[in-house]
Amino acid sequence: MARYSKKKIAQLAEQALCERYPEAQCALVYDQPYQLMIAGRLSAQCTDARVNLVTPELFGRYPDLKSLADARITDVEEIIRPCGLYHTKAESIVNMCRILYYDLDGVIPDSIDELIKLPGIGRKTANLIMGDIHKKPAVVCDTHCIRISNRLGLISTKDPAAAESELRKILPPEKSSDFCHRIVYFGREVCTARKPDCEHCIIRSYLLKAYPDHICKL
Ligand code: SF4
Numbered sequence: 232m233a234r235y236s237k238k239k240i241a242q243l244a245e246q247a248l249c250e251r252y253p254e255a256q257c258a259l260v261y262d263q264p265y266q267l268m269i270a271g272r273l274s275a276q277c278t279d280a281r282v283n284l285v286t287p288e289l290f291g292r293y294p295d296l297k298s299l300a301d302a303r304i305t306d307v308e309e310i311i312r313p314c315g316l317y318h319t320k321a322e323s324i325v326n327m328c329r330i331l332y333y334d335l336d337g338v339i340p341d342s343i344d345e346l347i348k349l350p351g352i353g354r355k356t357a358n359l360i361m362g363d364i365h366k367k368p369a370v371v372c373d374t375h376c377i378r379i380s381n382r383l384g385l386i387s388t389k390d391p392a393a394a395e396s397e398l399r400k401i402l403p404p405e406k407s408s409d410f411c412h413r414i415v416y417f418g419r420e421v422c423t424a425r426k427p428d429c430e431h432c433i434i435r436s437y438l439l440k441a442y443p444d445h446i447c448k449l
Contacts, residue, residue: 384448
C-alpha cells in the first residue's frame with residue numbers, strides 16, 4: 232500500500248483543480264480592493280451568489296470609498312438587508328470605510344494581523360485580500376474548502392482558523408490562494424455538501440493514480 236502524504240494529496244488535488252478550472256477566480260465580484268473587503272464582510276453566513284446580487288446596488292449608490300465612509304448606516308442597512316445580519320454588517324462596513332479613508336488614506340493593510348483589526352474583517356476576508364489584492368500567500372478557509380479538505384484527509388478540523396493553519400503547512404504558498412478559489416467552484420459543482428459526485432470527480436481520478444486505495448472520508 233502506498234504511504235499517504237498530505238502534501239502529495241494536496242499537490243494532486245491542486246493539479247486536478249487546475250485542469251478542471253484553469254481560471255482561478257474569486258467567487259465574489261468586485262472592481263476595487265475596498266469593495267472586496269466589503270463583499271467579504273457581506274459573505275459571512277451568506278452565499279457568494281447573494282452577495283453578488285447585492286453589491287451592484289451598494290457600489291452603484293456609493294461609487295467610491297469616501298461616499299461609503301460618509302454613508303448613513305441605516306441607508307446601507309436597507310441595501311444589504313438580503314445578506315442577513317444587516318445591522319452589524321452595515322455598521323462594520325461603514326466604520327471600516329471610515330478608517331480606510333480617513334485614517335489610512337485609502338491604503339489597504341498588507342498583513343493579516345493589521346487587516347483583522349479593521350471592523351468586521353475576519354481571517355477569511357483578510358486572506359482574500361492578502362491573496363487577491365496583495366498577491367501574497369493566503370488560505371481562504373470557507374465552508375467548501377473546509378469540507379473538501381476534511382474529506383480528502385488533508386485536515387481533520389472544522390474550525391476555520393485551525394484549518395487555515397493546517398493547510399498552510401501542506402499547500403505550496405504560491406498556489407494556496409488559487410487552490411482555495413478553485414475549490415469553491417468544485418464544492419458547488421462536484422463535491423457538494425449533500426451529495427458529492429465521486430464517480431465523476433477529477434480529484435479522485437488523480438489521487439487513484441498515486442494511491443489506488445484512497446477513499447475520501449464522508
Ligand atoms: S472523491 Fe468524492 S468526496 Fe472525494 S473529493 Fe471527489 S467528490 Fe469529494
